[in-house]
Amino acid sequence: MLDSIDRRIVAATQAGLPLVREPYRAVAEKLDLDQAEIIARLRRLLDEGAIRRIGAIPNHYALGLTANGMSVWDVADKxxxxxxxRIGALDEVTHCYERPRHLPLWPYNLFAMVHGHTREEVRAKVERIARLIGPAARAHDVLFSTRILKKTGLRIAA
Amino acid sequence: MPVIDPTEKAIINGLQGGFPLTPRPFRDAGAELGLSEGELINGVRDLVGAGQLSRFGPLWNAELLGGDVCLAAIAVPPERFDEVAEQVNAHPEIAHNYERTHALNMWFVVSADDPRRIAEVIAEIEAETGLSVHAMPKVKEFFVGFRVEV
Structure with missing residues (x-):
């Protein structure tokens, strides 16, 4: 769980680190803390998983990765x-989750997001995944996004 | 296709994680990528400025911060699609909303600091639209790389 200082660090860095030689010192000065404390807390938050990673956060669309396919799979619960x-560890899969089925409309229980420059590239990646899963996948589909209706960053209050 | 020079490519492909937690992280990360501290800072600044990076820094896991997120989908009759999109998007708890190629043609993410809000928002959307909202909370997360190659 995060304490109040952690939450102040979240609020100070969720739009990004200062792009200066000593970014952690800059955050520390803003919050009136020591650089060493900022670094130690970020390391702990990374180890605990509250921070997934630290670095470049790409904008898929601006990088030309405009095809975004949600591949979905019906596999045995067992x-x-x-x-x-196995699927989540593939380079071409950016996130992978088990989710509930909604029968009869929705038989799929495994979701794997696949990005690419074109739909053909995404479809080829999905077919590679299909071969890897083999007959254990009773059915699969890939849903392309045809329009972004809303996109805002997650905003966390301090 | 945007034009990406070798420095930018090195930054995007090499620095989607593992940014050092050291006093001079740009110097230390630059050494790994064959860039000087100044070249790396300028490169990142250019990529953020051009919008090719959304930002540079920690990627926070919203759920471990105490909030919750839930994917949900609706099968919207095509003639009502725009109207329903407006009704859904009007809720500040909706972070993303995509039209997708399926009978379930509207897919959105509900996020809230208070996990109880998720079910309330879904019930509100069902009442406003008269349509079933299929909640697809994650049962298990296998791996979230969020990494891409350019």
Missing amino acids: AVADIGA
């Missing part, structure tokens, strides 16, 4: 943990 771990 097998989903094993298959999810």
Whole structure:
């Protein structure tokens, strides 16, 4: 769980680090803390998973990765943990989750996001995943996004 | 296709994680990428300025910060699509909303600091639109790389 100082660090860095030689010192000065404390807390938050990673956060669309395919798979509940771990580890998959089915409309319980420059590239990646899963995938589909209706960053209050 | 020079490519592909937690992180990360501290800072600044990076820094896991997120989908009749998009987007808890190629053609993410708000927002959207909202909370997260190659 985050304490109040952690939350102030979240608020101070969620729009990005200062792009200066000593970014952690700059954050520390803003919050009236020591640089060493900022670094130690960021390391702990990274170890605990509250920070997924630190670095460049790409804008897929601006980089030309305009095809965004949500590949979805119907696999046996018993097998989903094993298959999810294998699929999630692939370079072409940016996120991978198990989610509930909504029968009969929605038989799929495994979601893997695949990005590419074109739909053909995404489809080829999805077919590679299909070969990897083999007959354990009883059905699959890929849903392309045709329009962004809303996109705002997650905003966390301090 | 945007034009990406070798320095930018090195930054995007090499620095989507692992930025050092050291007093001079740009110097230390630059040494790994074969860039000087100044070249790396300027390169990152240019990429953020051009919008090719959304930002540079920590990627926070919203759920571990105490909030919650839930993916949800609606099968919207095509003739009502724009109207329903407006009704859904009017909720500040909706972070992303995409039109997708399926009978379930509207997919959005509900996020709230208070996890109880998620179910309330979904119920509000069902009442406003008269349509079923299919909540697809994650059961398990396998791996979230969020990394891309350019």
